[in-house]
Amino acid sequence: MNVSLSTDTVANGVNSRMPAVFGRSIRRARGMVVAIIVFFGLMLLQAFISPGPISYFDMSFLISGATPLALAAFGQTLVILSGGFDLSAGAVISLVNAVLAANMDPADMEASVLVWTLVGIATGMGVGAFNGLFIAIFRLQPIVVTLSTMFIIQGITLLVLNQPGGFVSPSLGTFYMGDAIPEFLPSALLLLAALALGWGWLKRTPYGVALYAVGSDRASAAAVGVRVPLVRFATYVLAGGFYGMAGVFVSAQTGSGDPTVGNPLLLSIFAAVVIGGTRLGGGKGGPVGTIFGALVLMIIVNILLALNVSAYFSTIAEGIVLICAVLLSSVSRHSVFTEQIKGAAATISAWRAGNLVSQREQTDRRLAFVTRSNPSVAEPAARPAFLKQHAETLRYAVPAYACLVLVLIATQLVLGSVFGNWNYWNSLLVLSTFLAILALGQGSVILTGGLDLSVPWMIGLSGVMLAGVVQGSDAALIYAVPMVLAMAALFGFLNGFGVVVLGLSPILVTLAMNGILQGIALLYSNGTPSGFASSGLRWFMTGHLLGVTPVIYALVLFVAGGVLLLGRTTFGRRVYALGNSVDAARLSGVRTGRVTILVYMLSAVCAGVVGILLTGFSGQASLGMGDDYLLPSIAVVVVGGALITGGRGHYLGMVGGALLLTALQTLLAGTSLPYAFRAIIFGCVVLAAVVALRERTN
Amino acid sequence: MKPFMKASLLALSVACALTTGARAAEKQQVYLSMSYIGNDWQAEAANMVKALAASKGYADKIDLKVQVAGPNAQRQIQQINAMVQAGAKAIVVYPISPTALNQVVKAACAKGVKIIAYDAEITEPCAYNVTIDQAEAGRKTAEWLVDKLGGKGNVVMVTGVPGTSVDTARTAAAKEVFAKHPDIKIVGEAVGMWSQAVARTELSKLLSTRKWDDINGMWMQVGCFTANSMQIEAGKTPEQLLPCAGEGSNGGRIQMLPADTKIDGASSPYVPMGAPRISYASPPYSGALALKLAVDLIEGKDVPQHTTLPLPLVTNETIKLCQTGEWEELKNGCNVFQPALVSNPGWFASIYSSELPGLGLQAALVGQPDE
Structure with a gap:
C-alpha cells in the first residue's frame, strides 16, 4: 500500500498537468481542503456570534498571531512527511528568541531585519543539522534524538538568557507585524503565502518527490536510487530553519526575550500538523494544510471567548472541536469510520442470515489428511543457546x-x-x-x-x-x-x-x-x-x-x-x-x-x-x-x-x-x-x- | 454523535451569550485572562476573583468573563486582543510571560482598555501590576534561616520554574544573603517547579545519597510541608525538625502550630508539630485585588502603576488558627485553617487582604464572598 502511494506521488510529480490526475490530487489533498473549510467555517461562526463585524485589523492580528505556530508546524510537517518526528521545535523557538534578545543592541532601534532573520534561521538550521546528523547519518530514532536535543537546547537557552528580558529592535516588529500593503495585506500573510507558493515549487523538485518517497517507504525509496540519508538530513536542516524563522517572528511579535516562550508550543505544533491533514508516519499530507491547522487553533481562542465558554470547560470544548475538525476530514466513502459502519452493517445482516462465522456449527473442518495431533514434531529441534535465542x-x-x-x-x-x-x-x-x-x-x-x-x-x-x-x-x-x-x-x-x-x-x-x-x-x-x-x-x-x-x-x-x-x-x-x-x-x-x-x-x-x-x-x-x-x-x-x-x-x-x-x-x-x-x-x-x-x- | 453534541453545545452557549449580553448592557465588561489553570494556586486565585465580582458593590457594576489561554503566550496575545475587540473596559491578566505580551498590551492601552496584571509582571509601562516584591521574599526568608542557624550550617535549596523572572529574583536574593555568611554552605539545589509533588521527588533524589543529619536548614519556594513529612517518615521527632523557610501552604502552617493545639480533621503529617518555619507566599488574593483596581480605574480613580503587596510572612510566633475563616476573623490576625475545612494540605493559606472586605475562606475555596 505504501509502495503504491510513493509511486503515485512520483507519477503526480511528472504528470501533474494532465486533467485525468486532477480528481486524484483533489482527493489526495482532502486533508488540506478540509482544514481550509474548517477554518473558514469557524470564521463565519465567529462573525455570526461576535457583536461587531470582523475588521481588517482582527484578521491581520489573527494571522500574525498564528504565524509562529504556522511556521514551526510547517517545519514539523516536512519532518513528519519524511517519516520522522521532531520534539525540539519548541525549544529552538525559545533559543532563537533568547539569542536575538540577548545580542541585539538596545541602542540600535533600526537593527537590520535581514541580518537578524538570517541569524535566527541559521541558529535553527544548526540545531536541525545536529538532529539530522544523528538521525540520518547515525540512524538513531528521531523521537529520542530530538528529545535529547530539546533538553540540550533548553539548557543552552538558559545560558544565553537566564530570565525574561533582553531587547529586540522595533524594526523587526514593524517589518513582520506591519502591513505589506496598508489596510489590505498583512506582512505575515504575505510571508505565509510566499511559503505556500515556495512549497508548490519545492514539491515538484527532485527533493520534494524524494521526501514523499522516503516517508512512504524508505526501503523502496532507497531501492529506486533515492539517497535516503541525504534527504532526511536536508529535511531536518530545513525544518530547523523554519523553527528559527518562527523564533524570529516571536521576537518581532514580543519585542523581547523569554527563555521559555517556545516550549509550550510543542503540542500545538503537532495538533496543527494533524488538523492540516498530514499523516503521522510520513508520505501523506503537506504543509499548506498545516498553515490552516495553525489558524484553526488560533481562531478557537476567539470562538471560546465569543461563546463565553467557562474557563473549566475550555480545554474540554477545545478537545471536542479538535476531534470534530479532524473527523470531518475523514468523512468519505473510504474513511475508516464509514468502513467500520459498513462492516458493522454487514455483520448484522450476516447474523440475521445466519452466515456469521461464530454462528456456524463448531465442527472441525480441517481436511482429513492434516494430522490432528501432529505426533511427527514431538521431537523438537534442540533449543538454541540462550544468548543466540535472545540476541x-x-x-x-x-x-x-x-x-x-x-x-x-x-x-x-x-x-x-x-x-x-x-x-x-x-x-x-x-x-x-x-x-x-x-x-x-x-x-x-x-x-x-x-x-x-x-x-x-x-x-x-x-x-x-x-x-x-x-x-x-x-x-x-x-x-x-x-x-x-x-x-x-x-x-x-x-x-x-x-x-x-x-x-x-x-x-x-x-x-x-x-x-x-x-x-x-x-x-x-x-x-x-x-x-x-x-x-x-x-x-x-x-x-x-x-x-x-x-x-x-x-x-x-x-x-x-x-x-x-x-x-x-x-x-x-x-x-x-x-x-x-x-x-x-x-x-x-x-x-x-x-x-x-x-x-x-x-x-x-x-x-x-x-x-x-x-x-x-x-x-x-x-x-x-x-x-x-x-x-x-x-x-x-x-x-x-x-x-x-x-x-x-x-x-x-x-x-x-x-x-x-x-x-x-x-x-x-x-x-x-x-x-x-x-x-x-x-x-x-x-x-x-x-x-x-x-x-x-x- | 460528536458533531451533534458540538452543535447543541454551541446552540446552548449562543443562547447563554445572548441572554447575558442583553442583561449586561449597562454593566462594564471586565475580562480575566488566565494563563494555565492546571495548578492549585491559579484555581484559588481565580476563585477569589470570581468571589469579588459576585460580591456586593461589584455584582451590579461589572460583568466578569473568565477565559483561559493555556501555557502558550501566542494564544494569550490572541485572547487579549479578542477581549479588546469584544468591548472590554478592563482586562485582568495572569501573564504567561512578563515580556511576550508587551505589544498587545500597548495596543490595548492605546484603545483605552485598562490592563492589570497580577502575581507575575508585565513590563510594558502602560500596564498596571499587582505583585509582591519577589527579591524581598527571597531575602527575608533567607535572613530568617541564617538567623535560625546562627550563621552556620549546610543548606538545601528547592527553587521554582527555571527561566522565570519570579524564580530568578527569589533565588538570586536568597543566594546573596547566604553568600554574606561564609559558614553557610549550599549543599544541594533542587528544581522544585513550585509543586509539592515535584519537591517530594527531588528531595528524595537529594536524600538518596545524603542523610538528614548532614543538613542543617532548608530554603524552599514550595516544599516545606513535604520536607517535614519526609523527616517524620524517616523517624525524626517533631523536636528534631530542621528549620525551613518556605511556602504558605495550609499544611505547612498547620505543622507550625504547637504540637498540643486542638484541631479538627487532622491526620499525620497534616498535624500540628511545632515545626520551625517561616512561611511566605505570593498571595492568591492578588487577582481579586487586581480586579478591584480595575474597577477603580474604570471609575476614574487614581491607581498607582505598580502595587506592591505587603509580603505575608508568618513565623512560629505569629501563627494563629482560624475557626470559621470568615474575613472578619482573618482581620484579627488568624492565618491558618482547620484541616476539617481545608482538606488539601497544599492549599495556599495567605488569602487575607485588608483591601478586600468579605473575601474569606469561602471566596478562595468556592468563589463565594462571605454573607
Whole structure:
C-alpha cells in the first residue's frame, strides 16, 4: 500500500498537468481542503456570534498571531512527511528568541531585519543539522534524538538568557507585524503565502518527490536510487530553519526575550500538523494544510471567548472541536469510520442470515489428511543457546543497563555512597516505579505503533479523584482504587475507540483526551483538589517493610507480570504482530481493533495506577502532578530499545530505561550544577545511551 | 454523535451569550485572562476573583468573563486582543510571560482598555501590576534561616520554574544573603517547579545519597510541608525538625502550630508539630485585588502603576488558627485553617487582604464572598 502511494506521488510529480490526475490530487489533498473549510467555517461562526463585524485589523492580528505556530508546524510537517518526528521545535523557538534578545543592541532601534532573520534561521538550521546528523547519518530514532536535543537546547537557552528580558529592535516588529500593503495585506500573510507558493515549487523538485518517497517507504525509496540519508538530513536542516524563522517572528511579535516562550508550543505544533491533514508516519499530507491547522487553533481562542465558554470547560470544548475538525476530514466513502459502519452493517445482516462465522456449527473442518495431533514434531529441534535465542532482544535492551552501570559508577565517584548504601537503591527503585509502570502502558501503545499523550491528565485526574474519594480513610481504598482504575479504563477505551472506530490519529485523539481529562479534573475538584492520601497508601509508598519500601515488592511483581504479559500471552504476541504490520496481523486472524483498544486501556490503567501511587507518595493530589511524566514515559520506552514505529522492544529494556533516567536525574540532583548544565548533561547522556541502538542499514 | 453534541453545545452557549449580553448592557465588561489553570494556586486565585465580582458593590457594576489561554503566550496575545475587540473596559491578566505580551498590551492601552496584571509582571509601562516584591521574599526568608542557624550550617535549596523572572529574583536574593555568611554552605539545589509533588521527588533524589543529619536548614519556594513529612517518615521527632523557610501552604502552617493545639480533621503529617518555619507566599488574593483596581480605574480613580503587596510572612510566633475563616476573623490576625475545612494540605493559606472586605475562606475555596 505504501509502495503504491510513493509511486503515485512520483507519477503526480511528472504528470501533474494532465486533467485525468486532477480528481486524484483533489482527493489526495482532502486533508488540506478540509482544514481550509474548517477554518473558514469557524470564521463565519465567529462573525455570526461576535457583536461587531470582523475588521481588517482582527484578521491581520489573527494571522500574525498564528504565524509562529504556522511556521514551526510547517517545519514539523516536512519532518513528519519524511517519516520522522521532531520534539525540539519548541525549544529552538525559545533559543532563537533568547539569542536575538540577548545580542541585539538596545541602542540600535533600526537593527537590520535581514541580518537578524538570517541569524535566527541559521541558529535553527544548526540545531536541525545536529538532529539530522544523528538521525540520518547515525540512524538513531528521531523521537529520542530530538528529545535529547530539546533538553540540550533548553539548557543552552538558559545560558544565553537566564530570565525574561533582553531587547529586540522595533524594526523587526514593524517589518513582520506591519502591513505589506496598508489596510489590505498583512506582512505575515504575505510571508505565509510566499511559503505556500515556495512549497508548490519545492514539491515538484527532485527533493520534494524524494521526501514523499522516503516517508512512504524508505526501503523502496532507497531501492529506486533515492539517497535516503541525504534527504532526511536536508529535511531536518530545513525544518530547523523554519523553527528559527518562527523564533524570529516571536521576537518581532514580543519585542523581547523569554527563555521559555517556545516550549509550550510543542503540542500545538503537532495538533496543527494533524488538523492540516498530514499523516503521522510520513508520505501523506503537506504543509499548506498545516498553515490552516495553525489558524484553526488560533481562531478557537476567539470562538471560546465569543461563546463565553467557562474557563473549566475550555480545554474540554477545545478537545471536542479538535476531534470534530479532524473527523470531518475523514468523512468519505473510504474513511475508516464509514468502513467500520459498513462492516458493522454487514455483520448484522450476516447474523440475521445466519452466515456469521461464530454462528456456524463448531465442527472441525480441517481436511482429513492434516494430522490432528501432529505426533511427527514431538521431537523438537534442540533449543538454541540462550544468548543466540535472545540476541535481538539483548542487543536492544542491554545498552540501557550498560549506561545505568556507568551512571551508578559516576554517582559513586561524584557523590559517594552508592554501592553498599541501601538507602540509595531504595530511593532509586521507589522513584523508578512511576516510570516503570508508565512504560508498560506507553510501551504497549508504542509497540503497536501508536502514542498516548493523555498520560499527564490521566495521572492528575486519577490522583485527584482518589484523594477526593478516600479523604484519608484506609477503608475507602477498597472501593476507591477499583473505581479510579475503572474510570481510567473507560477513558482508555474512549482513546482506543477514537483510534480504531473513528480512525483518527492516535496523537490527536490522546491529545484531545488530555484536554478533556484536564477539564474533568478541574470540574470535579472545582479547581481545588480536596482530600489527601490515607495512611495505608502513604505507608505503601514511603514506609518500610523488612527495611524495604513496600511498593518495591509490588514493583517486582508488576515487572514480572509485565514481562509475562508482553512475552508469554497471546495478547502480547498480538501487540507485537500489530506493530510489525497491521495488515499482516489482520490477515492472520488477529482482531486488530480489539487489541488496539485493549492497549490504550492498559496505558490508561497504568497511568491511573501511577496517579494513585503519586498521591500516596506526596500525601496529597495536585492538579498538574502528571505534567512531568509525558516525555519521560516516551523516553524510557525508546531508551529501553523499543522502536517508535512499533513491533520491537522488550519490557525489561524499558524498565532499564526507567532506572537509567531516574539514576541520571538523581546524580544531577545531587550535584550543585546550575539547572542549565543539568539539562545539557541529561540530553547528552540520553543521546549517548541510544547511540548503541542505531538501526542497521537496510 | 460528536458533531451533534458540538452543535447543541454551541446552540446552548449562543443562547447563554445572548441572554447575558442583553442583561449586561449597562454593566462594564471586565475580562480575566488566565494563563494555565492546571495548578492549585491559579484555581484559588481565580476563585477569589470570581468571589469579588459576585460580591456586593461589584455584582451590579461589572460583568466578569473568565477565559483561559493555556501555557502558550501566542494564544494569550490572541485572547487579549479578542477581549479588546469584544468591548472590554478592563482586562485582568495572569501573564504567561512578563515580556511576550508587551505589544498587545500597548495596543490595548492605546484603545483605552485598562490592563492589570497580577502575581507575575508585565513590563510594558502602560500596564498596571499587582505583585509582591519577589527579591524581598527571597531575602527575608533567607535572613530568617541564617538567623535560625546562627550563621552556620549546610543548606538545601528547592527553587521554582527555571527561566522565570519570579524564580530568578527569589533565588538570586536568597543566594546573596547566604553568600554574606561564609559558614553557610549550599549543599544541594533542587528544581522544585513550585509543586509539592515535584519537591517530594527531588528531595528524595537529594536524600538518596545524603542523610538528614548532614543538613542543617532548608530554603524552599514550595516544599516545606513535604520536607517535614519526609523527616517524620524517616523517624525524626517533631523536636528534631530542621528549620525551613518556605511556602504558605495550609499544611505547612498547620505543622507550625504547637504540637498540643486542638484541631479538627487532622491526620499525620497534616498535624500540628511545632515545626520551625517561616512561611511566605505570593498571595492568591492578588487577582481579586487586581480586579478591584480595575474597577477603580474604570471609575476614574487614581491607581498607582505598580502595587506592591505587603509580603505575608508568618513565623512560629505569629501563627494563629482560624475557626470559621470568615474575613472578619482573618482581620484579627488568624492565618491558618482547620484541616476539617481545608482538606488539601497544599492549599495556599495567605488569602487575607485588608483591601478586600468579605473575601474569606469561602471566596478562595468556592468563589463565594462571605454573607
